Amino acid sequence: MTPIVTFFEKLFSGRVWGILLDAFPRLLGYGIRVTVPLTVISFALAMVIAVIVALIQFAQVRGLRQLCRFYIWLIRGTPLLVQLYLIFYGLPSIGVTLNAFPAAVLVFGFNEGAYMAESIRGALESVTKGQIEAGYCVGMSYLQIMWHIVLPQALRTAFPALSNSLISMLKGTSLAASITVMEMFRQAQVINGRVYEALGLYTEVALIYLLFCSVLTVVQRKMEKKLSSYGGNRA
Amino acid sequence: MMLQVRNVHKRFEDREVLRGIDLSVEKGDVVAILGPSGSGKTTFLRCLNFLERADAGEMTFDGKTLDLHAAGKRDIADLRKKTAFVFQNYNLFLNKTVLQNVTLGLTCARHIPQDKAREAAVRALERVGMADRLNSYPGQLSGGQQQRVAIARGLASDPEIIFFDEPTSALDPELIGEVLAVMRQLAQEGMTMLVVTHEMEFARNVSHRVMFMEGGNVIEAGETKAFFDNPKEERTRAFLKTILENR
Numbered sequence: 001m002t003p004i005v006t007f008f009e010k011l012f013s014g015r016v017w018g019i020l021l022d023a024f025p026r027l028l029g030y031g032i033r034v035t036v037p038l039t040v041i042s043f044a045l046a047m048v049i050a051v052i053v054a055l056i057q058f059a060q061v062r063g064l065r066q067l068c069r070f071y072i073w074l075i076r077g078t079p080l081l082v083q084l085y086l087i088f089y090g091l092p093s094i095g096v097t098l099n100a101f102p103a104a105v106l107v108f109g110f111n112e113g114a115y116m117a118e119s120i121r122g123a124l125e126s127v128t129k130g131q132i133e134a135g136y137c138v139g140m141s142y143l144q145i146m147w148h149i150v151l152p153q154a155l156r157t158a159f160p161a162l163s164n165s166l167i168s169m170l171k172g173t174s175l176a177a178s179i180t181v182m183e184m185f186r187q188a189q190v191i192n193g194r195v196y197e198a199l200g201l202y203t204e205v206a207l208i209y210l211l212f213c214s215v216l217t218v219v220q221r222k223m224e225k226k227l228s229s230y231g232g233n234r235a
Numbered sequence: 236m237m238l239q240v241r242n243v244h245k246r247f248e249d250r251e252v253l254r255g256i257d258l259s260v261e262k263g264d265v266v267a268i269l270g271p272s273g274s275g276k277t278t279f280l281r282c283l284n285f286l287e288r289a290d291a292g293e294m295t296f297d298g299k300t301l302d303l304h305a306a307g308k309r310d311i312a313d314l315r316k317k318t319a320f321v322f323q324n325y326n327l328f329l330n331k332t333v334l335q336n337v338t339l340g341l342t343c344a345r346h347i348p349q350d351k352a353r354e355a356a357v358r359a360l361e362r363v364g365m366a367d368r369l370n371s372y373p374g375q376l377s378g379g380q381q382q383r384v385a386i387a388r389g390l391a392s393d394p395e396i397i398f399f400d401e402p403t404s405a406l407d408p409e410l411i412g413e414v415l416a417v418m419r420q421l422a423q424e425g426m427t428m429l430v431v432t433h434e435m436e437f438a439r440n441v442s443h444r445v446m447f448m449e450g451g452n453v454i455e456a457g458e459t460k461a462f463f464d465n466p467k468e469e470r471t472r473a474f475l476k477t478i479l480e481n482r
Contacts, residue, residue: 133286134326138340138388139316148339152330 007199016200023191023201031184031208038104038183039170045109046165050116054154055146057117058124068117075114081175083107088179104176112169119161123154156227163220167213174209184208236295237262237427238396243282243292243303245275252278253289254451260396260429265422267438267459268431270448271474276431277323279448280400283429284320285311297395316344319389323401325381327373327388333360334369337388345392352391359391360384363417379410383417390421397421399430415441435478439463447471 010016053068075083088103098106127150135145155162177186188205192198238260245253252275260266268276282289282303292303297317301310327336337356341347347355360366363383373381382402389397402418403411415437422428422441432438438445439459446456447468455468466472 128326130322130324130326131328134320134322134328134385136286137284137315137318137320139312139344139392140340141312141344144343148343149328149330156330 011200011203016197019191019195019197020200020204023188023204026191027184027187027205027208030182030187031212034181034183035170035173035212038101038108038173038176038181039166042105042108042112042173043166043169045105046111046113046116046169047162049110049113050120051151053113053117054120054124055151057121059142059146071110072114072117075111080107080111080172081178083111084175084179100176100179100181103179104173104181108169108172108176112165112172116158116162116165119158119165120154123156123158123161124150126157127153159224159227160220163216167216170212170216171209236260237264237297238283238429239295240283240303241293243279244290245278245282245287246290252451253282253292256292256448256451256453258446258453258456260427262395262427263425264444265426265428265430265442266444266446267442268429268446268448269433269435269438269474270454274448275451276448277400280398280429280431284315284318284398286320316392317395319392319394319397321382321385321389321397321399321402324405325373325378325385327381327385329373332370332372333365333376333384336373336384337391340388340392355391355393356387359387362390362420363387364413377410378406379413382406382414386414386417386421396427396429399428399432401431401433403432403434433478435475447474449474 011020053071056064056068084104084107087107088098088100091098131149131153132145135149140148173183174185176183177189180186182190185205188201192201195201236259238258240256240258243253243256244251256275256279258266268280270276278287281287282292283294285303285306289303294301294303296314299310301314306314328339331339334353334356337359338349338352341352341355342349357366357369360369363386365380365383365387368376368380368384373384376384386397386402399418403414406414411434415434418428418430418437419441430437430442442459444457445459445462447454447462447470449470455462455466455471457467462471463475466475
């Protein structure tokens with residue numbers, strides 16, 4: 001019990017409380033101005049990559065399909081932190097120098113894209129063959145069927161998994177602190193460097209991440225309700 | 236002759252499911268394809284719309300002859316735009332409303348403007364009695380309603396022939412009637428129809444001609460009345476006997 005009691009005693013001592021109150025608007029500001037855009041842009045990139053990679057595999061495009069498998073194997077088999085270091089600290093030695101923010105977007109986008117591609121591929125394969133046959137029978141082309149029928153149904157099926165990816169990415173952006181992106185967690189580190197209040201500040205920043213993720217969870221639940229209005233993938 | 240099919244062969248691995256099927260259909264004909272499960276009747280129907288690739292066979296449709304094994308994409312697309320296919324399990328697009336299900340083939344494949352497509356769709360849905368459910372999703376409809384929408388989806392493009400693949404087999408008994416009623420009405424209006432079915436009453440009362448298949452062969456084909464009243468082949472008699480006994 002003692003550590004827990006000490007935790008609250010420390011947290012609510014007048015000095016710490018003042019530090020945390022001061023830090024709050026700054027942390028939240030960096031969260032909204034940096035963490036959120038970093039997440040949104042990276043997720044958009046991941047989504048584009050994932051859809052393309054999943055469709056190539058689903059349609060069994062020769063050659064490209066192997067390339068997609070290789071990409072997924074490579075990304076899933078190496079740590080995200082190592083990927084960040086490689087791109088930001090490693091590439092300059094072969095003449096490719098990226099700013100921290102775009103480097104983070106690239107790494108987060110390509111990293112989560114690999115996982116999301118697998119979610120979408122699974123969902124594509126769960127769309128029944130009859131949907132595609134019916135599309136052919138009303139005269140549609142393969143691409144039209146993919147665009148109007150199969151992909152929308154697959155994205156609906158993959159929605160919970162994709163929401164997971166988004167939430168995981170939002171928290172994952174804290175790793176960008178390690179490549180000098182001044183985002184919310186990095187800001188907490190900076191403030192801590194001045195006031196030495198690691199326990200309080202990191203608890204505070206954790207709670208702000210929790211708040212962001214809670215918002216996403218609520219949005220996810222709302223959207224799932226809306227999407228299920230057509231009754232999901234029955235039959 | 237609107238549709239003539241010659242010598243269709245198909246094998247799945249080492250099982251020969253079609254062993255040389257011939258069929259001709261006149262404009263306005265309603266032809267019922269009967270036969271026990273596994274006789275190849277569904278596979279035959281699917282070959283005609285290239286949902287399955289036959290190993291050999293030829294088809295003349297609307298004055299154009301196609302190789303059922305080797306036909307190219309363009310020819311197949313043209314054929315599909317002039318035909319309609321109704322599936323056993325409806326296969327309505329689950330992410331589209333009733334109205335969108337019917338218009339999609341028109342706007343997308345035939346480039347008909349949205350408002351014209353909507354008019355045609357509503358007209359088709361009126362014919363099957365589903366015009367009051369334009370904005371429902373398939374998941375909100377009963378099986379019988381879904382199948383009627385599926386028929387409307389086929390009708391909307393004004394096809395020259397409609398293929399029905401056991402259209403009532405997936406339905407609860409009390410829902411079969413509404414679908415058969417729609418099909419009967421289409422037959423009376425002169426629609427050319429090729430119907431794989433287990434519904435003997437429908438075959439007997441609505442179809443003009445019957446083709447009976449077993450083991451990948453056509454056992455007997457002819458006028459409906461003669462087929463039911465006076466079957467020539469022993470196998471046909473045995474089939475009709477089991478069907479009638481099992482009712």
